[in-house]
Amino acid sequence: MEKLAENKIIEDLLPQKFGKKGQMWVISLLAICALGFYAYCRQLYFGLEVTALRDYVSWGIYISNFVFFVAISLVGSLITAVLRLTNVQWSTPLTRIAEIIAVSAIAFAGLIIIVDMGRPDRFYNLFTHGRLQSPIIWDVIVITTYLVISLLLLYFPLLPDLKIMISFKERNGKWLQKFYELIGSFWKNKPEQFKITNKAINILSITIIPVAFAIHTVTSWLFATTYRPGWDSTNFGAYFISGAFLVGSGAVLIAMYIFRTQYKLEQYITEHHFDKMGKVVVLLALIYLYFNINEFLVPAFKMKKSEEEHLMGLFTGEFSSIFWFAISASMFLPIFILIFKKGRRPKWAFIAGILVVVGSWFKRYLIVTPTLLHPFLPMYDVPKNYLHYFPSWEEWSIAGGSLAGVLLVITFFARIFPIIPIHETIIETDSHEKV
Amino acid sequence: MKKYKYILLLLFTLLLAPNILLAKTDEKNILALTLKYYNDNNISHHLWVNAKSKIDGKFQQIPNISVSFYITNYADKTNLLGKAVTNEKGEAMIVMPPNAKAEWLKSPNQNFIVVANETKQFDAAKTELAITKAKIKIDTINGKVINVNLIALIDSIWKPISGVEVIIGVKRLGGILNVNETQTYTTDSVFGGVTAEFKLDRIPGDKQGNIILIASLVDNETYGNLTAELKVPWGINLVYVSNFDHRSLFARRGYSPIWLELLAYIIVVVVWVIIFYLLLQIKRIKKLGIE
Structure with missing residues (x-):
């Protein structure tokens, strides 16, 4: 400084x-x-x-x-x-x-x-x-x-x-x-x-x-x-914490950029800070990616019947577009942007931060909703709107x-x-x- | 002109041909009924029917089929035993009512008939069943040996029946648990009887140690399904100990494990003591500022 x-x-x-x-x-x-x-x-x-x-x-x-x-x-x-x-x-x-x-x-x-x-x-x-x-x-x-x-x-x-x-x-x-x-x-x-x-x-x-x-x-x-497909995991604590640090850091990147540009704080929140925070986000995204691979690859390898419907819904089914968007936006794209020195400049870091936060919001949606739509017992004799969920x-x-x-x-x-x-x-x- | 006639005829045929070939037939599916007779412990009798049909190349159980059960071969009102509707498994049953007693006592053999009414999908269907009246007797001899006899009504006399396979076991969770390694027994020619040694020494009974022995004849073409039961004190006294009030992670409120309570309260107390200590530090800072 x-x-x-x-x-x-x-x-x-x-x-x-x-x-x-x-x-x-x-x-x-x-x-x-x-x-x-x-x-x-x-x-x-x-x-x-x-x-x-x-x-x-x-x-x-x-x-x-x-x-x-x-x-x-x-x-x-x-x-x-x-x-x-x-x-x-x-x-x-x-x-x-x-x-x-x-x-x-x-x-x-x-x-x-x-x-x-x-x-x-x-x-x-x-x-x-x-x-x-x-x-x-x-x-x-x-x-x-x-x-x-x-x-x-x-x-x-x-x-x-x-x-x-x-x-x-x-x-x-x-x-x-x-x-x-x-x-x-x-x-x-x-x-x-x-x-x-x-x-x-x-x-x-x-x-x-x-x-x-x-x-x-x-x-x-x-x-x-809770014993349910998608939630029945011993990995969940670490998986959640690594994801939490990532989304929080993404939010800090956004806030840094907005305060820096709107309050004219370029001398205090410098490119050096973006560079460092960018590296932190890359590290956290890689850690979160590692936990995601654990979270999905292991059950997908065994493909137990109850897990199959849930996982296929995420990978290729009803939720696949949101799933791949969330994975790409919250991990792949930020890593790709921030791994380069140019990508850790304020504007690119800001974009990466937005991707992380938006992707992470959808990731949370995917943690909660698809599992609820795949109970162990078949959904039988219920109104049609019980079988899908779209918020009012x-x-x-x-x-x-x-x-x-x-x-x-x-x-x-x-x-x-x-x-x-x-x-x-x-x-x-x-x-x-x-x- | 004649030439045009043929062309018109050909066109007409070509136009009609697909309609004829692709026309949906209004044929209904064939409904198959299976009727079975049950004598339950020589106390009551019931009839069971299953409705199924071959749809899309495979048999499917048909629910919501209204069926009427009749005693004898004549499906008229006087012989009606009762009506029922098949459930989602395609099954329906009725217990034989007391007013059928007179008809039942008329002959050593008995005929039944079940009729399914016509529906939009299925034609009316019926099936018949003829049985010879029989019953199983169960008793114990010489300690833990079970004796079972099968008798049938032949020429108005109860006679022992030989060469029929029966199952002997203990009534357990809706099924039958064999009393030893033998799966089925064949009745002998002298008394129509069999004996089975009871080898389930450690089987839990009720509070008094009672278990229910059961002898059963399953889907016999002549006699139907017969059972006979006998309560014997050969089981272990089962004293049910409720763990409802035990402390566990899944217990109700106020019954959490002591270690969890200690751990939770210690963590909460330690953290909040630190918080209160820090709040006191604010007071100290305030005091220093005023001084």
Whole structure:
């Protein structure tokens, strides 16, 4: 990174007001959220009948979305914790981006589970009547824990930045100033405060790794503890975690590009960062590809009768177009793009990130739905619409609304707080100068 | 003119030929009925019918066929035993009603007839069955030896029947478990009887150790299907121990294994203690800031 004066760093990294593009972006997201909310009101009023969920496919795109959100949230632990603990210096400007993606995604993962419930008013029953043996209960516990830890991991490094922001009273405006003071006026840059904060961040970095692994392993167990074709696998925990790191990293690539171009952060999120993140994505895509080969090749080799219909549905049947698109978009194409140095330039990396995220969403859909359409007992004497699944407009709207909600949280966060840690950037610049 | 006549005739024939050749025949499929007689433990009698038809080159069981069962060879109302509809396996049955007793007692031999009504797919069909009335007796002798006799009504007298194969076993899960390595026994010429040694020493019975011995004649052309049962205390007392209240991974709520509870609570407590410790650190940072 070039030598940058402290004041310039602050000026560059302070949150910026929305421009016209930003306003349009927020209005679009709010409109999608409003449509999703309307669709959810209809679902509450008429019941799950308005969805395409029936006896066989009882987990549709809601649960696909849930798995997708949980997966994407894992990037917080990868960038913030794993790279921090391994002293990877280049990840500093990306930590907050990763953390806010984690917080918003995991919050909406919790919400989408409630959306999937026909009777959300009975949600408390999970706590009062839940079975400790059930992975659903473990998921509820782990998601809550991960959300709290991610919030703390977002908050502690933010404290020194809050002091900087409080000093720009006129720029902030009345309400934001009050908010900053409420959450950070006590920060005085004292060495003891830094000591405690650094210790807390280290503790959080260590704690979040097993919790992050637990959250996605438990999510995989929601499927793997069920004896069904496609889910009956001992590979599922590792398969899910590797996929989660990949989709999260893809999301970071997208966010990096958008923040870099829209907030003019070219000096902070440099081509070097894209190069490094690109390599990380290639590695993760290869690992995920390895687990996919395990997941499909081994049952396909044995081709047990119950698995055959499911696998053939994916390879050449009803779901083959989505399957090969998901595999190509989330793994083959990103590897092909990012393996070349030119492909790790911002624009190409951004395209690769989009491919990873979109492909991964469809991959989650394929994990959930085709298995439900292939039960062990034949589907006999049931209405025709039970035999196929295509989400209703209410489901698409709610799923779209939740995706827009995640983006809205990230957008508002970037409007209120610096998306790149100011204090850490100043410290790192100083240490670079000294070196 | 004559030439044109022939051409017109040829054209007419050519136009009609495909219609004639490809015309769908309105012939219905042939329905085949199989009728069987059962004497259940010398207590009740039932008749069973199976409806099948050769469709697309292979036999298929035909459901939803309405069938009427008659005693004697005459399919009239006075001889009607009952009506039934074939299930998805093409099977239907009726238990012989008490009002058929008078007809049943008339002769040592008995005829039955079953008639299937005509449907859109099938013509009406019927089949007949003639049996000689017979029964099996089952008893035990000298400890764990089973004695079975087959007798039939011949000239109004119950006489032993020789040379017929019977199965002797224990009634188990809807089937018959052989009492030793012999699959079937052939009745002798003296008493129409056979003996079988019971070798299933460790077979579970009910709470009192009772098992049900069964002697059976299967699909015999003359006598039909006959069974006789006998309850004997030769099994092991089976005390059912419910594991409903045992702690296991698949048990109901509140019955999770202790190790799981310990592990789960320890993990939750450790993680949340760390979280609370970190929340306290925020308080400490706040205090330092105010000082």
